[in-house]
Amino acid sequence: MALVLNEEQVMLKDAAAGFLSEKATVAHLRALRNERNAQGFSNETWVEMAQMGWAGIAIPEQYGGSGYGYTGLGLVLEQVGRNLSASPLQSSVLIAATIISELGSAQQKQALLPAIAAGTLKMSLALQEGHHHAPLNSMATATRDGDDFLLSGTKVMVLDATSAERFIVVARSSGTVGDEQGLSAFVIDAGSSGLSLQNREMVDSRNVGALTLDNVRVAAADLLGEENHAWPGLSRALDIINIGLSAELLGLSAEAFERTVAYLKERKQFGQAIGSFQGLQHRAAELFAELELARSIVLKALHAIDAAEEDLALIASAAKAKLCEVAQRATNEAVQMHGGIGMTDEHDIGFFMKRARMAQHAFGDYYYHLDRYARLNGF
Amino acid sequence: MTDLDQFRQETRSWLHANCPESMRTPARGFDDFYAGGRNPEIGHPDQKLWCDRMAERGWTVPHWPKEYGGGGLSKDEVKVLRQEMMRISARSPLESFGISMLGPALLKFGNEEQKQEHLPKIVRGEIRWCQGYSEPNAGSDLASLATKAEDKGDHYLINGQKVWTSYADKADWIFCLVRTDNSGSKHEGISFILFDMADPGVTTRPIKLISGSSPFCETFFDNVKAEKRNLIGEVGKGWTIAKYLLTHEREMISGFGTAVGQSVGEIAVDTIGLDVSGRLANGVLRHAVAQYQLDTLAFTTTLARVGDEAKAGQGLGAASSIFKYYGTELNKRRNELTVAALGESGLGWDGEVYSDGKVCRDWLRSRANSIEGGTSEVQLNIIAKRVLGLPDA
Numbered sequence: 001m002a003l004v005l006n007e008e009q010v011m012l013k014d015a016a017a018g019f020l021s022e023k024a025t026v027a028h029l030r031a032l033r034n035e036r037n038a039q040g041f042s043n044e045t046w047v048e049m050a051q052m053g054w055a056g057i058a059i060p061e062q063y064g065g066s067g068y069g070y071t072g073l074g075l076v077l078e079q080v081g082r083n084l085s086a087s088p089l090q091s092s093v094l095i096a097a098t099i100i101s102e103l104g105s106a107q108q109k110q111a112l113l114p115a116i117a118a119g120t121l122k123m124s125l126a127l128q129e130g131h132h133h134a135p136l137n138s139m140a141t142a143t144r145d146g147d148d149f150l151l152s153g154t155k156v157m158v159l160d161a162t163s164a165e166r167f168i169v170v171a172r173s174s175g176t177v178g179d180e181q182g183l184s185a186f187v188i189d190a191g192s193s194g195l196s197l198q199n200r201e202m203v204d205s206r207n208v209g210a211l212t213l214d215n216v217r218v219a220a221a222d223l224l225g226e227e228n229h230a231w232p233g234l235s236r237a238l239d240i241i242n243i244g245l246s247a248e249l250l251g252l253s254a255e256a257f258e259r260t261v262a263y264l265k266e267r268k269q270f271g272q273a274i275g276s277f278q279g280l281q282h283r284a285a286e287l288f289a290e291l292e293l294a295r296s297i298v299l300k301a302l303h304a305i306d307a308a309e310e311d312l313a314l315i316a317s318a319a320k321a322k323l324c325e326v327a328q329r330a331t332n333e334a335v336q337m338h339g340g341i342g343m344t345d346e347h348d349i350g351f352f353m354k355r356a357r358m359a360q361h362a363f364g365d366y367y368y369h370l371d372r373y374a375r376l377n378g379f
Numbered sequence: 380m381t382d383l384d385q386f387r388q389e390t391r392s393w394l395h396a397n398c399p400e401s402m403r404t405p406a407r408g409f410d411d412f413y414a415g416g417r418n419p420e421i422g423h424p425d426q427k428l429w430c431d432r433m434a435e436r437g438w439t440v441p442h443w444p445k446e447y448g449g450g451g452l453s454k455d456e457v458k459v460l461r462q463e464m465m466r467i468s469a470r471s472p473l474e475s476f477g478i479s480m481l482g483p484a485l486l487k488f489g490n491e492e493q494k495q496e497h498l499p500k501i502v503r504g505e506i507r508w509c510q511g512y513s514e515p516n517a518g519s520d521l522a523s524l525a526t527k528a529e530d531k532g533d534h535y536l537i538n539g540q541k542v543w544t545s546y547a548d549k550a551d552w553i554f555c556l557v558r559t560d561n562s563g564s565k566h567e568g569i570s571f572i573l574f575d576m577a578d579p580g581v582t583t584r585p586i587k588l589i590s591g592s593s594p595f596c597e598t599f600f601d602n603v604k605a606e607k608r609n610l611i612g613e614v615g616k617g618w619t620i621a622k623y624l625l626t627h628e629r630e631m632i633s634g635f636g637t638a639v640g641q642s643v644g645e646i647a648v649d650t651i652g653l654d655v656s657g658r659l660a661n662g663v664l665r666h667a668v669a670q671y672q673l674d675t676l677a678f679t680t681t682l683a684r685v686g687d688e689a690k691a692g693q694g695l696g697a698a699s700s701i702f703k704y705y706g707t708e709l710n711k712r713r714n715e716l717t718v719a720a721l722g723e724s725g726l727g728w729d730g731e732v733y734s735d736g737k738v739c740r741d742w743l744r745s746r747a748n749s750i751e752g753g754t755s756e757v758q759l760n761i762i763a764k765r766v767l768g769l770p771d772a
Contacts, residue, residue: 002687002690002691003680003683003684003687003688004684004687004688004691004693261767261768261769264769265768265769265770272770272772273769273770275769275770276769276770276771276772277772278760278763278772280769281759281760281763281764281767281769282756282759282760282763284763284767284769285704285758285759285760285762285763285766285767286759288701288762288766288767289701289704289705289762292681292697292698292701293674293677293678293680293681293705294677295681295684295698296677296680296681296683296684296698297676297677297680299680299684300680300684318673318676318677321673322673322674322677370666370669370670370673371658371669373669373672373673374644374658374659374665374668374669374672375657375658377642377644377669377672378644378645378648379644379645379647379648379653379658379659379665379668379669
């Protein structure tokens, strides 16, 4: 697959840029934060996004999507990053729908994916338990009880937890810390008995929650994939999710950079534009180079998903590690080069830094993925 | 069978019959390639035979037009030729600045007589060329060059000095930037001229580098007469040609970063070993190597992306402006990490046990990559001003 966008993809990108830069901007995110909106996004905007088909973009046609692939979803996520558009596109579409696609039976896909594609069902993943993404360390338990399972444990970093109607919960049905075998995935209702939700206020003003599960009963029919064998599918889904987050980070970084370059041309000190100083010019030029590299690796990774490449692990960790590095540098430099005004809440540039860190942390940060990349390279 | 299949079959059998066995081996570094010239350096007697056979068909420069001695092959045919050569590990028959640098400039800016005169000799490897650009006081600020060319009616009289002239001591002719006019801005009044290194008044002195080798020279011109018909393009407009050629040179240098052979990670595993968790035993070096390999993957993917964009008719994107800067910085990192991974044997200077100091000398040589052909700092200036549109001070 050539590393270029085709005409359809360019149109999709333009459409996403047009809509989001009007309806879901940093100003909208700021307003949601200021009104302490509980779910962290606008329902009306989400309905419109779904109507444009973005919720079903990567979902196969037989399950109500447009079968447009992850390159398409990545292009929309890039624009989401540029505008810091708040919506369940990550939690429900990129994350939950991908896991269902990888793990679910035909019946489960038929039951869940068309509703997600239509934007009428919002789902979220409950995976992380400790300080960091460490999926094999999952110790929430799934215990057989007749034909059912009982789930117990605690989960953090559950995105859009307040608005999700169902959760995918990963729990250990056998084995111990670090084992690939023994993990199982379940779909539970948000209203399940024994399930409680604690809201956690995070730095990016998006809704994130923690779940406590106390013997939550789930029928065997709601086991996603095979008992004890969730890992291969879950692992592949996590690779796809990280590539999608990389696309968001690309848009976010590029936007923060472009705003900063514009500021360098406009802000005057010592009687001249600060962008005329070589000390800033070289840092901007280096960042430009890094962003070009970031763009290439994201596109290659998105293509790898759509080409159904068997092993996505290496390219996924490469993309996420690189984008975590570049996003951190781009947003840090953005604040530094804006100077004092960049430290104020009133200026928008700080929002990019805040969202960047959450997207970096989610499902493994720079340190996690560079370590994984090295291991996959044999060292 | 398509025409291209036909071409492939013919090429395969021709190569089979004409490529000497000894030339079906990879060259051991840049100096092992045949560069031609009046007094060619012959590493192996078959080098000249192989070059002559290929040159007869114009295949030393297969993409140049037939009328100038080239192969006149289409892009697809050139690709087939390369693939078939690779299939039998045939090495390139001729590598020269005439092919990579002067030729493209002549094709774009030369008149018909100049093309007829010089291009076929490049194809046949008869004349070896060198490039006279930098001067002691014109390095990064190349346009301030001062080598003077005085109009003497039927010729130019050239006086001055060049430096960092690659292989000047081995070259037969030079393509040279000279100042024909001092009255305007420094970018005006520069001309692009060719003359014979055997002409009276030309002397060269090799410069020994920190790597121990002498690929560069100081070159002196003392009342050298250059024929007027050998001035390329318009008088005083040589800067345009110089910039065009610098782009070619930078592309060439940026390719140094993509090395073949053992990866740095593999070398480090051999020399340092893995810990019980399967990670390189030194975690700090491991981080540096992993970051280097990640950046290399992202950079080579960028080269591929820009190539794909150009093929798709989207032109050469802004991303190409980073090639020289990023490619050379990566190559320096690779060499630095290789030496670190090899430790003691990475610093060996001479003798069989150290393969004559290849790793060490390559490392030292790599330090020049971000200086030659425009320093990294100059490249960053270009990105800042031309791509990002940041203002001048």
